[in-house]
Every structure is written in structure tokens, then in C-alpha cells.
Amino acid sequence: MIKRYSYIFIITLAALGCATNKKTTTQATQTPSLKETFKDDFLTGTAMSARQIEGKDTAAVRLIKQQFNAVTPENSMKAEMIEPEWNTYNFDMADKLVAFAAKNNIKVNAHTLIWHSQLPAFMHHVQNADSVKQYVEHHINTVAGRYDGKVYSWDVVNEALNEDGTLRNSVFLEKLGPDYIVDAFRLAQQASPHSKLYYNDYNIEEPEKRAGAIAIIKKIQAAGVRIDGVGIQGHWRADNAPLAGIEESIKAFAALGIEVMFTELDLSVLRNPWDNNTADVSATAKADPGMNPYANSLPDSVAQIQSKSYTDLFKLFLKYKKNISRVTFWGVNDGQSWLNNWPVSGRTNYPLLFDRNFNPKPAFYSVIATASSNKAQTH
Numbered sequence: 001m002i003k004r005y006s007y008i009f010i011i012t013l014a015a016l017g018c019a020t021n022k023k024t025t026t027q028a029t030q031t032p033s034l035k036e037t038f039k040d041d042f043l044t045g046t047a048m049s050a051r052q053i054e055g056k057d058t059a060a061v062r063l064i065k066q067q068f069n070a071v072t073p074e075n076s077m078k079a080e081m082i083e084p085e086w087n088t089y090n091f092d093m094a095d096k097l098v099a100f101a102a103k104n105n106i107k108v109n110a111h112t113l114i115w116h117s118q119l120p121a122f123m124h125h126v127q128n129a130d131s132v133k134q135y136v137e138h139h140i141n142t143v144a145g146r147y148d149g150k151v152y153s154w155d156v157v158n159e160a161l162n163e164d165g166t167l168r169n170s171v172f173l174e175k176l177g178p179d180y181i182v183d184a185f186r187l188a189q190q191a192s193p194h195s196k197l198y199y200n201d202y203n204i205e206e207p208e209k210r211a212g213a214i215a216i217i218k219k220i221q222a223a224g225v226r227i228d229g230v231g232i233q234g235h236w237r238a239d240n241a242p243l244a245g246i247e248e249s250i251k252a253f254a255a256l257g258i259e260v261m262f263t264e265l266d267l268s269v270l271r272n273p274w275d276n277n278t279a280d281v282s283a284t285a286k287a288d289p290g291m292n293p294y295a296n297s298l299p300d301s302v303a304q305i306q307s308k309s310y311t312d313l314f315k316l317f318l319k320y321k322k323n324i325s326r327v328t329f330w331g332v333n334d335g336q337s338w339l340n341n342w343p344v345s346g347r348t349n350y351p352l353l354f355d356r357n358f359n360p361k362p363a364f365y366s367v368i369a370t371a372s373s374n375k376a377q378t379h
């Protein structure tokens with residue numbers, strides 16, 4: 001008798017367990033996912049911080065698996081991290097990222113091989129052209145070679161342009177001359193024949209800088225070297241994303257026969273001290289409480305402006321979905337965005353689709369809604 005009662009008890013417990021499980025599953029699937037919503041249109045990605053790559057930020061990792069099918073390391077594959085000393089490499093984080101992505105069926109866009117910023121300290125002392133040449137060759141052969149085919153793509157060269165479309169002065173331009181970009185792509189192509197190769201920059205939706213990017217791409221192509229795509233970073237203000245320029249750039253880059261991507265999308269709700277549109281990481285200003293108007297919360301009116309801007313952008317992305325291969329956000333949630341500390345440190349910004357508790361914001365639902373209006377139009 002006792003035995004029979006305990007059986008009933010166990011069965012009841014099991015049934016209750018199933019019911020609760022079912023409830024959690026249904027709740028989890030109630031939030032739509034970006035990667036499902038746009039699966040026939042383009043990849044949807046996020047930047048991943050070191051804590052996320054190491055699995056320490058479990059809530060973020062859960063959200064990444066649920067929402068995204070592409071990731072870009074926010075800092076872990078930059079030169080200062082991956083080659084901290086001359087010809088001495090630290091692949092720890094990059095290996096972890098590649099393993100995480102493979103396990104979860106996520107594509108890695110590796111960022112970045114040649115960039116004037118976040119260079120290892122030793123590069124500031126390298127004076128002669130031969131050493132710079134040697135560094136570039138070593139770095140690209142070793143890093144791009146190790147991850148050939150294991151990463152989906154590389155930002156081979158990042159931010160080589162000034163705002164007027166001329167080449168930015170950097171150790172690479174100064175010591176190697178203007179051909180350094182074509183040479184970097186050639187080296188990357190040899191070291192990494194199975195990963196895609198991209199040029200990445202900010203403000204290349206502006207006419208002069210766009211022309212500079214077109215010149216770079218044409219020069220690579222004319223040299224018979226492979227370039228698969230161009231990344232428009234997309235660090236814009238929520239109240240004035242430059243839609244017309246973006247559309248022009250999508251058309252102009254697509255006409256060169258390459259993929260177009262939005263690689264670091266975030267829509268700041270805060271002014272920068274100069275009221276310009278720079279995304280130069282070296283443009284910094286001191287902390288200033290007067291420049292931090294939403295320290296406690298984001299007013300609804302501003303959230304609505306941001307949602308509208310995200311809507312307009314995604315409508316545009318969908319209009320050109322044949323040419324656009326990926327849209328990546330620069331961070332998982334608002335609290336983790338670099339824009340809380342750049343260009344002014346210690347501010348409270350709200351540039352992404354998920355709030356500080358990983359909950360979807362109105363902007364998230366606006367972005368999801370663009371997909372159904374797109375389907376309604378095409379059917």
C-alpha cells in the first residue's frame with residue numbers, strides 16, 4: 001500500500017515537473033528571435049566582450065545563443081590582445097570564441113588584422129620600414145593562418161580613411177606607403193583562403209569618405225586580390241541616422257560586386273561634445289555630468305525616436321537584403337555598450353535593442369515588426 005502511494009506521489013511530481021518545464025519553454029520561445037526573423041535576409045550578429053567569451057556573463061551568453069547567428073570579438077582579436085609582444089601570440093580568447101561559435105552554429109567575423117588603433121605597445125617604438133613590413137607579414141600569416149576556415153570572415157583592414165576620403169596617417173601608411181592595404185589583403189588571401197575578407201570603416205555613408213572606400217576597393221580588385229565585402233560600422237545618433245547616405249553607399253558598394261554589411265550598429269541617445277559624427281576611438285572627453293541627461297532612465301519620447309530610427313534602418317536593410325549579408329550590433333545590452341564610456345566616460349547610454357536586464361526594448365519589437373511588413377509587401 002505504502003509502495004503504491006509513493007508511486008502515485010512520484011508520478012504526480014513528474015507530471016508537475018513536466019508542466020513547469022513546458023511553461024518555461026513556452027515563455028522562452030515567446031520572445032521572437034532576430035536570427036529566426038531575418039534568417040532569409042541577412043545574418044544578425046553581436047559583438048562579444050571578453051567576459052562573454054569566457055562564459056562568465058551567463059545571461060548574455062544565453063541571449064546570444066537565442067538571438068544571434070554571428071559574433072564579432074569586441075576586443076579579443078585586436079593586435080594588442082593577440083600579439084602583445086613582438087612575434088609572441090596569445091590565442092587563448094580567440095580559440096575560446098571559435099570553439100563557442102562552432103558549438104552553437106554561430107559564424108565568427110574576426111576583428112581585425114590591420115588597424116592603427118589598439119596596436120601592441122612595441123609598435124609605437126618600431127621605427128624602420130623593414131620592421132613594420134615584417135610585423136604585418138608575421139601578424140597576418142600567423143593570425144589569419146591559424147583561423148583559416150575556422151572564422152567565417154576577417155575585417156582585414158579597419159578604418160584606413162580620413163573623413164575627406166584620403167588615407168589616414170598611420171604607422172602603416174607612413175612606413176609602407178599607400179599600397180599597404182592591397183598588400184594586407186594579398187597576405188590575408190594567402191594565409192586564409194577559406195575565410196571571407198572585408199574592409200571595415202565608419203562614416204563611409206558620407207560622400208567623400210564613401211569615395212575613399214570605393215577607391216580602396218577598386219584598387220584591391222584591380223590588383224587581382226580578393227575582397228568579399230565592405231562593412232559600414234553604423235555608430236549613429238538615434239535622432240539622425242543618415243538614411244540617404246546609407247542607401248547611396250549600399251548601392252555604390254553593391255555595384256562593385258561585393259557584400260555590404262552593417263558591422264557595429266548602435267544608435268546613441270547622447271550628444272558627443274563636438275556635435276559631430278566621429279567614431280574615432282581616440283576622440284575622448286572628460287566625464288561631465290551635464291552631458292549625462294538620462295542617468296536614471298530613458299524618457300519614453302527618446303525611446304520612441306530611437307525605435308523609429310531602428311525601424312527606418314531595418315526597412316532600408318530589407319529593401320537591399322540581396323546586397324546585405326550581415327547586420328551586427330556593437331554589444332548585447334545597453335549596460336555593456338562601449339558608448340557608456342566613449343567618447344565621454346561614465347555616462348548612461350541606451351543604444352542597443354536590449355536593456356540593462358537583458359529585456360527587449362521597444363526598439364527590439366520595432367525591428368522585429370519590419371520583417372512582417374516586408375513580407376506583407378513582397379507577397
Ligand code: XIL
Pocket residue numbers: 074075158233264279281338
Ligand atoms: C571599441 C570597443 O568597443 C571598446 O571596448 C574599446 O575600448 C575600443 O574599441 N570601431 C571599431 C571597434 O572598429 O573595434 C571599436 O570598438 C569601436 C569603433
